[in-house]
Amino acid sequence: MSDKLTGGGEFDFIERVRRRELARVPDNRHSSLITHHSSLLKGIGDDAALLRPRAGFDLVITADLLVEGVDFRLDKGWTTPRDLGHKALAVSLSDAAAMGAWPCFCLLSVGVPRALWRGRFLEEFYEGVRALADVYGVRIIGGDTSRTTGGFVVDSVVIGEVRRGRALTRGGAAAGEQIFVTGSLGGAAAGLKMLEGGRARASRGLLARQRRPEPRVEWGALLSEKGLATSLIDLSDGLSSDLMHVCRESGVGARVEAASLPLDPLLAQTNVGADEALRLALDGGEDFELLFTASTRQAARLPREVGGVPFTRVGEVTAERGKVRLVRDGRASLLKPGGFEHFRRDS
Amino acid sequence: MSDKLTGGGEFDFIERVRRRELARVPDNRHSSLITHHSSLLKGIGDDAALLRPRAGFDLVITADLLVEGVDFRLDKGWTTPRDLGHKALAVSLSDAAAMGAWPCFCLLSVGVPRALWRGRFLEEFYEGVRALADVYGVRIIGGDTSRTTGGFVVDSVVIGEVRRGRALTRGGAAAGEQIFVTGSLGGAAAGLKMLEGGRARASRGLLARQRRPEPRVEWGALLSEKGLATSLIDLSDGLSSDLMHVCRESGVGARVEAASLPLDPLLAQTNVGADEALRLALDGGEDFELLFTASTRQAARLPREVGGVPFTRVGEVTAERGKVRLVRDGRASLLKPGGFEHFRRDS
Secondary structure, X not given: XXXXXXXXXXXXXXXXXXXHHHHOOOOOOOOOOOOOOOEEEEOEOEOOEEEEOOOOEEEEEEEEEEEEOOOEOOHHHOOOHHHHHHHHHHHHHHHHHOOOOEEEEEEEEEEEEHHXXXXXXXXXXXXXXXXXXXXXXXXXXXXXXXXXXXXXXXXEEEEEEEEOOOOOOOOOOOOOOEEEEEOOEOHHHHHHHHHHOOOOOOOHXXXXXXXXXXXXXXXXXXXXXXXXXXXXXXXXXXXXXXHHHHHHHHOOEEEEEHHHOOEOHHHHHOOOOHHHHHHHHHHOOOOOOEXXXXXXXXXXXXXXXXXXXXXXXXXXXXXXXXXXXXXXXXXXXXXXXXXXXXXXXXO | OOEOOOOOOOOOHHHHHHHHHHXXXXXXXXXXXXXXXXXXXXXXXXXXXXXXXXXXXXXXXXXXXXXXXXXXXXXXXXXXXXXXXXXXXXXXXXXHHOOOOEEEEEEXXXXXXXXXXXXXXXXXXXXXXXXXXXXXXXXXXXXXXXXXXXXXXXXXXXXXXXEOXXXXXXXXXXXXXXXXXXXXXXXXXXXXXHHHOOOOOOOHHHHHXXXXXXOOHHHHHHHHHHOOOOEEEEOOOOHHHHHHHHHHHHOOEEEEEHHHOOXXXXXXXXXXXXXXXXXXXXXXXXXXXXXEEEOHHHHHOOOOEEOOEEEEEEEEEEOOOOOEEEEEOOEEEEOOOOOOOOOOOOO
8 A cells, every 4th residue: 555645745645544543433333243353453554454364254355446427426416525435335335245244344545636635525535434434343444545637536445254154145046045135226226317317306315325325234244144045146236137147146047026126115206107116126226235035944034124124025036047037917028137128008 | 346337338347357367277386485375265256255364364455546647657658558457466466565465366446448448458457467466376356347537547456465473564673673675776766767758768677667566575475474574664655755654663763874775777777877876766666675674683594585586785773763864975864755865966
């Protein structure tokens, strides 16, 4: 790790982060669920962070790159620096959760355009990261800072831990199992639509789903800790794409009941029609809910909700390898990744 | 991890990397030195990579962000995609080496401008990464891909392992110890000067020092494995800055002998004068050599060279906390980070 801005004296984001991390009091909100944590021997301030992995645990690591103008916009009130910090961390926490791992550490690399150096942007961005990190006891242990001649970019790297051999991948589903999703679907994509459409009828709730996704960390950790799922993925691209990943990696197929999909209740307060709501839920992406498969026996042991977030059965795993079918009004059609086609009224 | 370009079908860099990684035959060139490696349970292709850390080893992790137009240029033949891939990985390998760790895994997040999507750029960039990774048996286990509306950006994350409790930080130096550097100094900065000056008198060797730095992985691993150093850092910012980091973290001072600095021998073939050569060696940066401190007893056990790279004693640790002094022609002056001032002839 090096901070190429330090030498020039313009600012030293990572150094400021370091001081605050040292001063921070750990958050123990989730200590009842997860009491294990690898030791941090050295955080920000050396050539690299130094960890002592806890015996009996595997580690997961994931990186998510967000680029201004592509993955988010800072103009026209699309998001705030604080919400962007939240989202940058949230998407990586979601990836860790999607392995059944508890997130422990984060490295943030930020590329900062000149216009954002001196203002409050980075402070507020960091506060957004920090607030979410505190919820799960995640420590910021490194990263890098550079200028950019283009827009703001952030690469968010999260390391999580999961009890040895308990990680859940996309590859464990078997025919006959049931398919579940946490929370609700379509809200983030509806929020994005509102932003793209100039927010004439913006719902604050749906905008928040887009701007401040809540990773399902507790759900992921519980599924792996208690052995309640056979496969697990997070819904970042949309159910139609992400379920296909599970089918391909597991060598199975799936059948999804349209009527059972847990549409975001806020969609009902908008002028989004039934077809469009279904499309948003299937193809919209960025809900960052978890999708998992479970045997009947596992399903019977699922808690009604975790941290206030319920789950819904949306379909079943089939032996029809690589095929996802959507059943609506008693008729089944092939569902392609990101390719939900509007049903005609008469079909 | 998600590949936001996959959906659009434009390209899928990480997926291509995945296929090649699966097909790759591990390189065992260094197996005589390092036989330990954490297990990779799942690489590219799930929500996160999954590792099983090897018992008895600590892990280091580091991130380095390189931004086009700031950290490198692609125009005017400054570098090639292949050399850029090499350097992106090299800088992070160097950070791992600077903890005494052997690099094992890498995640690469790349932001790619539209103009570079379709050509050979990413292929060649990856080949550069891959060739260096092969030298040390590093596996590419994840990352992310996005478009950018600006230039090319890459965040290179490296995970390394070091025998438990053997990691070397910046904080272990004690007064009376000796200071050493590996290899030679000033070459990378001289290469940069040539690029900036239009390469009228470019030395291929100095350009290579700038474009394709060689991380001192074997040296770092040996120093920690054999317990031959008390502190360790890599020379990324320049000796004057990096030695100050060691002094601050260790609560010591240092005295450096100008005459003992191992100037890059290629500097003698240029029109760079003695003052300028000294300045490049002290402040130039990007040599990615290692600087370490060792007791007399440790120093006596140092091998003459490691992998063809020798070391040089450049000074000693003093009790003058936070002060680095440069001795030249029998006169000592205070050396500030990045702030070497030309000596006047009569001083």
